[in-house]
Amino acid sequence: MVLANGTILRKRYEIIQLLGRGGFGETYLAEDIEVQLATKPKRVVKRLLPQMMQPVILDLFKKEAATLDRLGENNSQIARFFDYFQENQEFYLVQGFIEGHNLSHEITQGKKLSESYVIQLLSDFLPILAYLHQNQIIHRDIKPENIMRRNSDGKLVLIDFGIVKEMGSVVVSQGQTRYTVSAGTPGYMPIEQQVGKPEYSSDIYAVGVMAIFALTGISPDKLPLDKRTREVVWRQGTSVSEGLANILDKMVRYNCSHRYQDATEALAAIQSLTSPLPTKPSLPPPNLNRRTFCK
CATH class of the missing domain: 3.30.200.20 (Phosphorylase Kinase; domain 1)
Structure with missing residues (x-):
């Protein structure tokens, strides 16, 4: 009740x-x-x-x-x-409580948004995600519904971490805690996240398919995949510069080791589109104790 x-x-x-x-x-x-x-x-x-x-x-x-x-x-x-x-x-x-609207009101099925909108979206959102990654947090459920545009200043706010759904998949067996299913939303989850082993680059995949959704008007769960490589097929029917297209392709690579490895790296790539002399990003120190699914 x-x-x-x-x-x-x-x-x-x-x-x-x-x-x-x-x-x-x-x-x-x-x-x-x-x-x-x-x-x-x-x-x-x-x-x-x-x-x-x-x-x-x-x-x-x-x-x-x-x-x-x-x-x-x-x-x-x-x-x-x-x-x-x-x-x-x-x-x-x-x-x-965030007074505003989520990005599903801006990024919708059948509506193609401009390249300038997408570049601005990535420029505004990736610094938030970089802050999380630098603090060893993987969001696990990035999608338009979980990004608010605040009424007071128009800035983006990240909400609803995948933690609640992730916690719902915990079981304890022989004294060890493990996850039985993945947290996330179909279409936004790369393969490693689907098997319960998310990486920072899993968040990058979700951001990439969200950007492709904005450009193509095709929701991530309906984007076609190459039958041989399992890569996202999206460029046809869009008008986008080679520079941005190459960045998005790298964000959504099937193999997580072929993507940008965290949001700081992805942000530097986006900044290179608008800055003639991009500065080298300051990356967080590697977590040597962290096991990785990417090979």
């Missing part, structure tokens, strides 16, 4: 309306009535399904939520986690 409007959680969050339902649970718009302001700040409250209440899942979630909260506190273009709690044997998480 969904929460009724007016329900107050934790003596603090008053439910205003149901925003949606999905595989993890329900999403509500709420007001933080504890804040002593005439206009109460709005929050997004998510109620998780009972099957996501295993102790190991909640422990993993809390650890990563704390990391993401810290990142959001230092970067206004990442939606913050404000709170997580249990009430009436149910688990809730609270995020900041």
Whole structure:
């Protein structure tokens, strides 16, 4: 049963309306009535399904939520986690509410956007993703619906990390924690992510197919693949410069080792289109303890 409007959680969050339902649970718009302001700040409250209440899942979630909260506190273009709690044997998480619209209102099926729009989109979005990658975070669910354009300044804000769905796939076997399925959205997930081994370049793939979606008007799950190489086939029917096309091709390579390896590298490539003397990007130090699926 969904929460009724007016329900107050934790003596603090008053439910205003149901925003949606999905595989993890329900999403509500709420007001933080504890804040002593005439206009109460709005929050997004998510109620998780009972099957996501295993102790190991909640422990993993809390650890990563704390990391993401810290990142959001230092970067206004990442939606913050404000709170997580249990009430009436149910688990809730609270995020900041972004006043604006998501990019699915701009990037739509059948609508071809200009090359200048796509270059600006990548120039604005890749620095946000680079910040995550430099802090060893893989988003895992990049798509237009998870990128907001904020009304106040027009800037992009990244929301809804794949963490919730990823946590729902955790099992414990013989004392070891593992993932049984991948988190993400069909069409935006490269092969390594589909088998539960995402890399930073998996996020690059998602950004690339989103850009191709904008140029072609063809949603990622409908883009044709070369039967032999499994590479995305997209250039026909579009008017795009060779420079941008080559960058997008590299972003969506089937083999993750052939893509840009993180958002900083991809951003440098995009900047080279508009800057006559691009500076060499400052890459984060490699994580030598990280196992990789890319060969």
